[in-house]
Amino acid sequence: MIQKIKRFDERQCLPLILPVLVLIILTIGCGNQYYDERMQMRVQKLDSDLMNRWSMSGVVVTEITPNGPADKARLESGELISYVITEYPVKTVGDFNDGMKNGLDEDNNLVLYLKDKSPLRIALRRRGDDVGLSVEGSGTVRVKEVKPGTPAANSNIQVGDIVEKIVDERKIYSLDDYKKILAKLSKRQITFRTTELIGVKIAAVSALGDLGDVRAIEPLIDIFNNSTELSLRKASITSLQRLVELSDLNELFQQFQNTNVDQLPTDGLQAQQVESAAILGLLTVDLTENTATLEAPFGTQFRHRSEALYEKINEGQLAELAQQYIQIAVEPEQEIRRACLTILGILKPVSAIDALATVLDNSAEIPGIRFQAGLTLSQIGEPAVDALIAAFESGDTSTKDIAASALGGIGGAKARDRLIQALENTTEPAIQLTLVDAIAKIGDASSMQALERQRAQYQADEDSGIRIFLDEVFKNLEQKAM
Amino acid sequence: MKKIWIALTLVLFILGCGTQNENLAKGKELIKSDKRRKEERAVREFKLALQQKTDSAEAHYLLGLYNSQEFYEPNTTDWEDASVTERGKHMFRAYQAEKRKYLERLVFETLRDDDLDIQNAALDALKRVYNQADQKQLLSQLQKAIKSSDNRDRHNAHWVFGHLGKDDPDTIVPILVKLLEHRRTETRLNAVKALGEAGSEAAIPALATLIESGAASSERDREEPEVRQLAVEALGKIGGNAVPELVKIVENKGSSLRVDAIRTLAVLGDAKVVEPLLDALKEQSNRDVVVPLN
Numbered sequence: 001m002i003q004k005i006k007r008f009d010e011r012q013c014l015p016l017i018l019p020v021l022v023l024i025i026l027t028i029g030c031g032n033q034y035y036d037e038r039m040q041m042r043v044q045k046l047d048s049d050l051m052n053r054w055s056m057s058g059v060v061v062t063e064i065t066p067n068g069p070a071d072k073a074r075l076e077s078g079e080l081i082s083y084v085i086t087e088y089p090v091k092t093v094g095d096f097n098d099g100m101k102n103g104l105d106e107d108n109n110l111v112l113y114l115k116d117k118s119p120l121r122i123a124l125r126r127r128g129d130d131v132g133l134s135v136e137g138s139g140t141v142r143v144k145e146v147k148p149g150t151p152a153a154n155s156n157i158q159v160g161d162i163v164e165k166i167v168d169e170r171k172i173y174s175l176d177d178y179k180k181i182l183a184k185l186s187k188r189q190i191t192f193r194t195t196e197l198i199g200v201k202i203a204a205v206s207a208l209g210d211l212g213d214v215r216a217i218e219p220l221i222d223i224f225n226n227s228t229e230l231s232l233r234k235a236s237i238t239s240l241q242r243l244v245e246l247s248d249l250n251e252l253f254q255q256f257q258n259t260n261v262d263q264l265p266t267d268g269l270q271a272q273q274v275e276s277a278a279i280l281g282l283l284t285v286d287l288t289e290n291t292a293t294l295e296a297p298f299g300t301q302f303r304h305r306s307e308a309l310y311e312k313i314n315e316g317q318l319a320e321l322a323q324q325y326i327q328i329a330v331e332p333e334q335e336i337r338r339a340c341l342t343i344l345g346i347l348k349p350v351s352a353i354d355a356l357a358t359v360l361d362n363s364a365e366i367p368g369i370r371f372q373a374g375l376t377l378s379q380i381g382e383p384a385v386d387a388l389i390a391a392f393e394s395g396d397t398s399t400k401d402i403a404a405s406a407l408g409g410i411g412g413a414k415a416r417d418r419l420i421q422a423l424e425n426t427t428e429p430a431i432q433l434t435l436v437d438a439i440a441k442i443g444d445a446s447s448m449q450a451l452e453r454q455r456a457q458y459q460a461d462e463d464s465g466i467r468i469f470l471d472e473v474f475k476n477l478e479q480k481a482m
Numbered sequence: 483m484k485k486i487w488i489a490l491t492l493v494l495f496i497l498g499c500g501t502q503n504e505n506l507a508k509g510k511e512l513i514k515s516d517k518r519r520k521e522e523r524a525v526r527e528f529k530l531a532l533q534q535k536t537d538s539a540e541a542h543y544l545l546g547l548y549n550s551q552e553f554y555e556p557n558t559t560d561w562e563d564a565s566v567t568e569r570g571k572h573m574f575r576a577y578q579a580e581k582r583k584y585l586e587r588l589v590f591e592t593l594r595d596d597d598l599d600i601q602n603a604a605l606d607a608l609k610r611v612y613n614q615a616d617q618k619q620l621l622s623q624l625q626k627a628i629k630s631s632d633n634r635d636r637h638n639a640h641w642v643f644g645h646l647g648k649d650d651p652d653t654i655v656p657i658l659v660k661l662l663e664h665r666r667t668e669t670r671l672n673a674v675k676a677l678g679e680a681g682s683e684a685a686i687p688a689l690a691t692l693i694e695s696g697a698a699s700s701e702r703d704r705e706e707p708e709v710r711q712l713a714v715e716a717l718g719k720i721g722g723n724a725v726p727e728l729v730k731i732v733e734n735k736g737s738s739l740r741v742d743a744i745r746t747l748a749v750l751g752d753a754k755v756v757e758p759l760l761d762a763l764k765e766q767s768n769r770d771v772v773v774p775l776n
Contacts, residue, residue, distance in 0.1 A: 047738035060736040078735040203741040204762040207748035298751035
């Protein structure tokens with residue numbers, strides 16, 4: 001069509017193409033959209049490949065006239081109508097026959113509601129096939145006969161069953177389908193079944209995480225708390241995690257923002273934040289030139305949004321949310337629990353310590369997540385020492401193991417002394433190794449003396465695992481010192 | 483007497499031809515052989531061939547093809563002479579000597595090479611043709627290539643078009659827009675990609691029309707989904723004034739390209755898109771809506 005217009009254009013027949021153009025626009029307009037007088041709303045045909053790509057079909061509501069039937073039914077613009085449903089209550093044999101005839105019309109498919117039974121879907125292979133069902137009675141309509149070898153016979157229908165209603169669910173593939181079914185049901189009450197465009201929402205949720213805009217936080221929390229769609233909940237907690245990670249770089253981005261530049265000398269910036277930002281692809285570092293440059297377009301734009309995001313994220317709401325979903329009993333989805341732990345590791349709320357200690361000590365939890373809970377506690381640091389010591393003292397071997405390495409990660413006199421004391425009193429090889437490792441990580445004078453004492457104690461034992469491990473530790477330390 | 487003169491000239495000519503092509507022939511022989519460091523040695527021969535002034539088109543072309551910085555110490559003269567730009571210049575000189583032959587060769591042969599440096603040298607040469615020589619002829623060859631039945635040619639042509647379009651959108655964009663009507667889907671596909679790579683905002687209306695054609699009532703007027711998808715990507719590459727166009731797609735509830743548009747916008751990082759995305763989140767979930775009889 002475009003080609004045709006162009007050709008006319010070339011011949012410069014403007015007076016001729018104008019009416020043609022108007023006509024074409026009119027037909028396109030008519031073909032794509034339809035104003036439904038009864039519902040008082042405009043519906044639009046779906047994009048041709050939406051069905052192929054997302055297995056979706058139906059018509060989209062684009063406009064609703066205020067106070068019309070559609071508006072009163074609370075249908076909303078943007079909803080995708082995939083089914084038009086109508087019910088035929090059955091009080092007489094005539095009702096039944098009408099309902100069967102109308103219900104099977106076009107799609108050879110209907111749903112039969114029998115008293116005290118779950119709904120039965122009846123499908124005919126060919127138009128006009130016999131359903132194989134006859135009924136009798138008035139007021140209460142019962143099944144009189146089920147013919148063998150028919151769809152009815154294959155559907156667990158018994159003679160004497162009470163027929164309550166027949167429901168016709170008509171799938172909408174095109175605007176024509178919609179027009180036809182609504183014309184047919186012009187005098188009946190109808191129900192629209194709408195389908196959520198879940199792919200669009202997931203994409204929007206992920207994009208909001210990437211954009212790093214403060215306005216996304218509340219809606220994402222809302223979806224995470226309230227959506228029944230697991231994929232959407234996962235996407236929203238992942239996006240929230242991303243926003244928390246971005247906000248963690250606020251200090252770095254403020255250095256750019258305060259001087260209003262996109263490039264700064266690398267040596268004036270905090271190395272760890274620069275590294276994280278580079279990993280996230282927000283800036284590039286040139287060590288020979290000593291420059292850190294924000295990556296366009298996102299990095300350069302984000303510096304304007306960073307401060308607001310940081311403030312909102314540190315208001316406490318998010319830390320509270322994450323705490324709620326780290327227990328396996330509350331949240332069965334491990335991906336979500338992991339994301340929440342990551343968020344807590346960055347926000348470091350002291351209020352989460354007890355909940356984290358529970359996760360660490362929960363033998364029903366998978367080891368990776370218990371370990372992550374320990375890591376999160378060590379990220380919280382000093383305030384978590386007591387809880388970790390308690391977990392170490394009362395927990396099983398795994399708990400001891402995780403708690404000890406978390407304590408090693410935190411360091412400080414209290415953690416160190418408890419670790420040394422534990423090392424001197426335990427004979428369990430697995431725990432010994434973890435303790436040695438944790439104490440070596442702290443690495444101050446007292447720690448090293450304690451390790452020396454251990455080495456002396458096990459000197460005679462050739463095959464002792466702990467001695468070999470200690471030798472290894474000291475060798476590494478010597479190498480580092482050199 | 484006259485005969486002797488003629489014979490003498492002929493002999494000299496033949497001898498001349500022999501010496502002229504000797505280095506060239508040797509170099510070509512080397513390339514065909516499986517000798518060690520054959521390319522490096524061949525390049526030496528091609529350079530010698532150039533010193534003999536006449537008929538150096540092939541020598542220039544071969545230098546463009548085989549000279550490589552890998553052969554030389556960095557920052558020496560030889561090393562600089564083997565840069566992609568210098569090799570592009572050689573190829574361009576080959577073109578200047580024999581226009582028709584080498585233009586076709588550059589477009590349909592050199593660009594197909596696996597070596598990225600050779601592709602870039604050819605691109606450099608073609609840019610020179612565009613700016614300093616026969617623009618019209620080049621464009622006609624490129625159009626032939628993008629309409630070709632061979633995917634390699636189409637792909638290479640789109641790549642060159644994209645680069646030329648960056649420097650001279652006023653000429654290139656209209657050509658590419660016209661190619662959007664070509665009957666071959668793959669040609670349109672490559673034209674769309676080239677428009678994205680050219681990055682000119684002048685392409686926005688044409689891309690928007692193409693994207694919207696998905697809802698056309700007649701199948702004939704509908705562009706293929708994959709082409710429309712690429713058109714969304716192209717809008718993302720153009721950025722700037724293409725952002726509102728992408729937002730429009732996100733807001734069109736009946737479009738199959740909403741997800742593509744959202745992903746594209748996320749990369750652009752523009753704060754203007756936050757609101758439309760939040761609106762998309764507010765859309766209703768699966769449900770039954772009862773409309774009572776009046």
